[in-house]
């Protein structure tokens with residue numbers, strides 16, 4: 423019998439949550455139900471998703487920054503169709519594939535000075551693991567420093583660089599010789615670097631969990647200290663790179679010249695998982711330096727042609743549609759409008775971001791009844807107030823957002839970089855309405871708090 427994907431989807435679409443309950447993660451499926459995200463989406467285009475009833479949702483998760491170009495970008499889509507129709511031999515392995523070479527050439531053109539050697543992988547964590555391995559090999563030193571609150575992935579290696587307890591719990595022992603340092607504490611950083619055994623210091627130039635932005639001089643000084651003490655400086659641009667923060671790489675905001683950069687997510691245009699480590703040639707030489715070591719590090723799907731084609735198409739679209747400039751301009755407008763909301767709503771403690779990575783931090787309200795409600799819900803679980811806001815934005819305004827990290831009252835917006843005035847208006851008017859509702863203890867926002875508290879306690 424012929425296989426028909428369309429028929430299979432039509433027949434089984436309604437089973438999707440049951441299947442996950444049964445075979446994948448019942449807890450994740452249950453979370454979606456509790457927070458009202460358990461939709462059945464049947465179409466995605468640009469910045470929007472549509473469910474089976476035809477309701478449209480503005481997607482400010484963007485696949486956690488996979489869909490920087492929006493869903494189904496016609497140029498990338500066409501490149502995928504063209505690739506399939508060409509029947510090119512891919513993953514030959516004992517060759518040097520053209521498309522990987524071409525994508526490497528395009529990426530090097532867009533890098534800070536000195537980064538001209540590339541290793542391709544598939545996921546963000548894969549790229550970070552590679553960078554850490556290479557740093558140890560190139561420096562012959564064991565230790566890796568990372569920042570509090572950092573997130574670099576969830577493989578064993580990258581979990582060992584995770585700056586919070588929530589993800590680490592239950593998985594120890596992690597890899598040895600990694601250590602967290604505090605953002606903006608240069609003395610603390612130098613104290614560790616001075617020991618002479620640090621291979622690398624890895625940073626997200628803007629941290630994804632919580633959208634924390636370092637003080638102006640921190641990253642340039644940290645880079646200088648790494649150089650002074652012989653450690654490599656790695657910028658993890660997996661989330662904030664590729665235009666997200668209003669520059670091609672976020673580290674350009676500080677004119678940084680890292681020794682290695684990691685990118686992933688939207689490099690595959692929303693179609694194929696692709697990641698890359700871009701490094702100084704001498705690092706690459708130290709890892710692969712002899713013919714015998716030519717395969718000392720590799721990953722099976724690393725240079726797969728479909729991913730490389732998606733990457734080439736993605737970079738072409740970014741140039742043609744001036745995606746980076748657009749992200750900077752629309753991001754500036756969105757941040758300004760959200761900052762104006764902060765003036766009117768005391769519950770907003772801070773609005774921060776660059777380009778189109780935005781964090782909105784909440785604080786306890788002043789009025790007594792509201793403060794009591796806040797205290798009750800936060801006692802059940804930290805960050806639960808923000809979950810109420812996320813749920814309201816989804817339920818009442820069909821806008822998908824997320825709590826910006828474990829246990830924080832920060833809402834995070836990661837829109838596709840193609841949004842414009844219409845989406846900015848929709849975001850601002852939805853926030854305005856939801857924030858207004860938070861002032862009313864009997865209003866829609868607080869209405870679900872008892873149920874959430876109950877769920878948190880029973881969990």
Ligand SMILES: Cc1ncc(COP(=O)(O)O)c(C=O)c1O
Pocket residue numbers: 486545546547548550573574575576626630658659660661662686687
């Ligand atoms: C900064 C950063 N590094 C690494 C990763 C891990 O990427 P992946 O989930 O593709 O492994 C992420 C994922 O969100 C990330 O934000």
